Amino acid sequence: MNDKDQKQLGKTLWAIADQLRGAMNADDFRDYMLSFLFLRYLSWNYEEAAKKELGADYPDPNAIGNGGRTPLSVWYADNAADVPAFEQQMRRKAHYVIQPQYLWGHIVHLAKTQNDALLDTLQQGFKYIEEESFQSHFQGLFSEINLASDKLGRKYADRNAKLCAIITEIAKGIADFSTDVDALGDAYEYLIGQFAAGSGKKAGEFYTPQQISNILSAIVTLDSQEPKAGPRRSLPSVFDFACGSGSLLLNVRHQMKAAGGSIGRIYGMEKNITTYNLARMNMLLHGVKDTEFEIYHGDTLTNDWDFLRENNPAKKPQFDAVVANPPFSYRWEPGEAMADDMRFKNHGVAPKSAADFAFLLHGLHYLKDDGVMAIILPHGVLFRGGKEAAIRTKLLKDGHIDTVIGLPPNLFYSTGIPVCILVLKKCKKPDDVLFINAADHFTKGKRQNQLNDAHIERIVSTYRVREEQERYSRRVPMQEIIDNDFNLNISRYVSTAEKEEEIDLSAVHADLVAIEKQIVEAKKRHNAFLAELGLPPLP
Structure with a gap:
């Protein structure tokens, strides 16, 4: 992705954030927005690694239909006995594992269909990533993302609907852009900068x-x-x-x-x-x-x-x-x-x-x-x-x-x-x-x-x-x-002040003398004109 497209992706995501946060404090909304971008990246990176690992066995996305299933969910269902060995390989090569139901593609499907299970799935997914995805464990990684917050809505259904809207718009916003590691990383930095500018x-x-x-x-x-x-x-x-x-x-x-x-x-x-x-x-x-x-x-x-x-x-x-x-x-x-x-x-x-x-x-x-x-x-x-x-x-x-x-x-x-x-x-x-x-x-x-x-x-x-x-x-x-x-x-x-120009006093004096002489000569000529006109001379 070129620099122009990277900046445009950042601006597109910022416009979404500005539009959707409503009355929510910018700092609070930042945590939701950046966490979803993070999940989008983890999913993309993981699925790319899975394609390489499974090769020809990786299901064709075009043959799955649009029922919310991801290629990995299809493979998991058809190869249950091979899942432990696959995940072991993924931990070695990609350094982490994400189960299919927590991948961004499935989360977006739940959001677009306004599925009531979105909020619960997100909560379970965030907990899974914190505790099980990485070998080193990232406890509390999403601790600031309160999916039960009244700022999203007073009732479960309201909060679920708000999250559906946010995730759907983010998915729509990044659909036209390449979202590899460099692009999403730069977009993430851009958003951090924009939120910083707005939080004084x-x-x-x-x-x-x-x-x-x-x-x-x-x-x-x-x-x-x-x-x-x-x-x-x-x-x-x-x-x-x-x-x-x-x-x-x-x-x-x-x-x-x-x-x-x-x-x-x-x-x-x-x-x-x-x-x-x-x-x-x-x-x-x-x-x-x-x-x-x-x-x-x-x-x-x-x-x-x-x-x-x-x-x-x-x-x-x-x-x-x-x-x-x-x-x-x-x-x-x-x-x-x-x-x-x-x-x-x-x-x-x-x-x-x-x-x-x-x-x-x-x-x-x-x-x-x-x-x-x-x-x-x-x-x-x-x-x-x-x-x-x-x-x-x-x-x-x-x-x-x-x-x-x-x-x-x-x-x-x-x-x-x-x-x-x-x-x-x-x-x-x-x-x-x-x-x-x-x-x-x-x-x-x-x-x-x-x-x-x-x-x-x-x-x-x-x-x-x-x-x-x-x-x-x-x-x-x-x-x-x-x-x-x-x-x-x-x-x-190191002073940045410009030096004052040095004054040559002898030169200034000579100029003043010359000017004085010119004034005297001009006065003589002027008085001559006055005399011709019969007027009194200047003193």
């Missing part, structure tokens, strides 16, 4: 705008120690400790594959249960197998993921790349015990008023010595005093801050404030800090400002070759930063 501040909980995601992904997929060498060939592991819907992790995966490289295991952590479920669906919907990623539901600040709490330094998990867009200036309660936490012990604990540096230090702690980390933070981390100044000073003295990138304001759905990207490394080679001031380089939009491809490319290429450009980028020696009390306010080092 809540959007920051689950979505990083694609343009900013592209910058972070491009940075961490370059060679970590020699960025000018270009994209790395392999990225064994990547971690996002505030992963939201997983779009940033998927962008890193896409960048690696687009550059001809390979990516290993993907790790994410997310506190919000709804967003956590979105991330797991998003991974699977983009063709990431359940054995290739691990998303954990938990609190990053309290570090409650046992996998990360390994006390043996030799076994402590570390990642080749860390990316993150954590909540800005999040208030937290660190407690006295945090001073002994291994993540903060060497640098200090972030203040209660803003957990920005707590998030940063968490990511840095789990970064490999030759890895690279890119994190989005508010500008306050660059210059705020107190505990944050002490942490910033330690990071600079230890040589961990590699690059500071200032972005334009109003790029996010959740806030209009300008933000920065900090690039950190444990073993960076340059003894200076690269500052990129891209604050004035954007395209103004109606609701949010935009970074186009040229803006993004300039930022990434400037980072890659560490280039200095007037009023845009500069490599600042550590001594200058020390002289500025470790303040990293970007405008101190």
